[in-house]
Each structure stands twice: as C-alpha cells, then as structure tokens.
Amino acid sequence: MFRTQYDSDISIYSPEGRLYQIEYAMQAVAQGSTALGLKSKTHAVVVTLMRSSDELSSHQRKIFKVDGHMGIAISGLTADARVLLKFMRNETLHHKFVYGSNLPTGEVVSSLAMKSQRNTQRWGRRPYGVGLLVIGYDGDKTHLYQTSPSGNCFSYYAQAIGSRSQSARTYLEKNFKAFPELGLEELVLHGVKALKESSGKETLTKLNVGIAVVGKEQKFEILKPNKVQTYLDQILQTEGEIEIENENENEKDEEAETLELKLD
C-alpha cells in the first residue's frame, strides 16, 4: 500500500486527515514484544515478555521503576523509552522534593502526553517510538495508563500492547469484570495467563517473563525470577503440564543476573 505522497514528513496531513508518520511510530510500538497491564481495587500489575536476540545475549528489560508508587512497562524503541523514563523520574523526584508527597500518576502521564505531542509538531523532531503502560498507586486508588507516540493517553482497567497483543487483549476483555475484587496473587495469575495467549510458540520461563506490582501497602516492585517461576508453575499445573526443575536452572539464574546490563 503506497502512501508515499503524504508520509514523508510529520507535518503533512493526508487527504483523509491522517498523519502517517505518527501511525508509523505506533507501528514501532506494535513491533515490540508484548507488555500488558491490569488492575484491581488494591493492586496494579504489569506482565511483559522479554525478548533476547540470541542465546548469548541478555533479555531486553521492559519494566522500570519510576518512583516508590509508580512504574512502567514499555513496548517499542527502548532507547526512546529511556528518555521518557528519565523525564518521569525527574518529575516525580522534583515533586517529592518540593511538595513532600508522591506525584499522582495521572499528572505524570499528562505531562508525558504533552511532551510526546510536542514531537509531532516540531521541525526536525520525530515522535517517540515507544508505548508505555504506566501503573501506579496514589490517592487510595490504583491506576493504569497507556501512552502512545501520538501523545494520546488513556486510563484502562486492563490493556496489552506490542506484537500479538490482540490475543492478550481478548483474554483481558473476557475476564476484566472480575478484576476489581481480586487479590494480588490471582491478579498476577490472570496477567501471566493473558501473556501466555500472546506468547505464541515461545515458552514462558522465569528469564523471559517480567512481572511488577504496585498497590496499597505494596511499593512498586519488580519480582525476582524465582518468584516469577512460582506463578509460571501454577499456570502450568492448572494446564496439566508440570515442569520438573533441575539444578541447571539455578545456575542459569545467576548467569542471567550477571549478564543483566544496567540499561537505565
């Protein structure tokens, strides 16, 4: 499908009123591996599938802590995500320094949206090629937001982004009505089950699945691989397959920790 007449610059509209450059940027998000988020009344969770380009390299981190009460999962260009992460960390820390309280998640996301929009209307800039799922707990409420290269941001009960995310979204759509009353464990289990829908041929292991939680009396925490494994075991058990852990798994865990590059 040739759209070359109207897609060479961010400042050119198509006759249908579309900005193709922004849509191409959203494609970059859709190319990243799956990241999904879901929330209950007391907790918000993100679950991600971490890719590794080959056996020798580490798995690409997709979850980052912004502040004690807030974190993000990314899909798309990690380098762009780092810039936005730095921005969010700065905003939250500045607010904490000046006002002595946690910056509400919605406010950071709004600032992010403004920042993203600026790049769609300025000479020489390009849209950020990354979509974020922001989870946070403030004002006695859980929050889940999605931001996109277009500068749009929405609040969600549950959402999935990245490649093959539609399968996860379908699962979430079927089950989201039950989420508000669930406890943390069940919420995470739903997240992992949803991830399984989009994982395709890839087997879920503790090394390529990332989980982070935040909520009431729960500071934003990225779960350690061994904790992730407990959830994977529960999923596999319910499906009738039980994986036998061998000693090699522990060695791999240590190697994975040393390989883990500090990407932020």
Added chain:
Amino acid sequence: METYLGEKQQARQWSPYINNGGSCLAVAGDDFAVIASDTRMSLGYSIKTRYSTKYLKITEKCSIVSSGMQADIFTLHKVLKSRAQIYEQKHGKPMSTDAVAKLVSRLLYYRRFFPYYTFNIVAGVDEDGVGCVFSYDAIGTLERVKYSASGSGSSLIEPVLDNQVALKNRNDIKKEEFKLTKEYAIDLVKDAITSAGERDIYTGDFVEISVIDLNGTHEDKFELRFD
C-alpha cells in the same frame, strides 16, 4: 602613627543563622553502628517543639543525624534524600556508606560561602560490614572515626565517649581486654545522651536511637526529661 579605628557599631547586624540546639552522637563497633539524636527544638530560652526530627535514614545501612539550625537540617536532609534516590535509579543499587559520607561532604562544601548551619554525623556499616562513623564540620570537612558527638551537648558527651569507647585516661582496663559489644554500645549511647539531657538545657524531650548492622536498621525512641 595613629590609626583611625572608626566608631564602634551599636546595632547588632541581622544574622541568617540561629541555633535550635540539640545533641547528636554515634558509636561504631566491629559489625554495627549506633546513632542517636534528641528531638528538642529550642530558640533562645524557649522550646519551639518537643519533637522535631534530626535523624534521617538514607539507606538500610546508613543514617545521618544533624544538629544546628533546624531549617538547614531539614533542607540538607531533603537534598540528601533526593540525591540518594537519584543514585539508586542511576546505579541500580543503594549508596554505600562511604559514598553517602563523601556525598554529604560535597553537598556541604557546595555551600562553602553560605554554609548550612548543620553539624552532621553519618553512621552505618561499610561494604565490608564494619561499623563506621563519619563526623563533619559545617563546610564538609570529613573524618572517619570510631565515635562522635555534635550539638549543644557535645562537650558533655564527647569526654564520656573518649573514656568509655576509646578507653582514654583509664587505668583499670587494658585495650586488649575490651570488646565493644552491641549491648554495651546501645546502653552507653542511651546513658550518654540522657546525662547530657540532665545538664544541657537544649537537650531533652525524646531521643531517636537507631542500631545499624548488616541485617538493616532498627529504630527506636525513648523519653528524656521534659524540663
């Protein structure tokens, strides 16, 4: 040759600094550190509040107590807390006690020409698990020591620590025979600050005491005299 000395100034010039009083101390052992401060905030001969914290936990392995002007203490602690978070985000792990000590020194020297009126003590366990105490002056002179006291009661507390921790001027015990245990250090710190509260009018109300070792920080609070 006669020099013109000028008229003596009658009026007192306004000073940006005030002293809110209070005492702080810390003692380091082989594998732990004890740090304590009172919570009284005074102005002149009045008490402004009986509880105003001078203590800040920076990491699980490191804390700071500061005496002097409460406004500067509050600001310095705010800045330090932010810097510790920035470090942790950048490096993926909490600051080591040595790093905190150096950072405090730099933050103080940054204000070399309008100093923070704070007299700080940083205490914790270092990377090897050995207890450490760092003492400072207002502009960041840094020294690692085994014990330190600062504030209005420091001249009452420091000699006690000299005698009981460093065993100075003692004829009854030899250095080789003495082992500074955690229980001994905690009792000593409690007694020292309590005694300071007896005689120093600016020390009193409550004490926040904290014991730091490789397992983390254990915080506690007890009462002093309210007079």
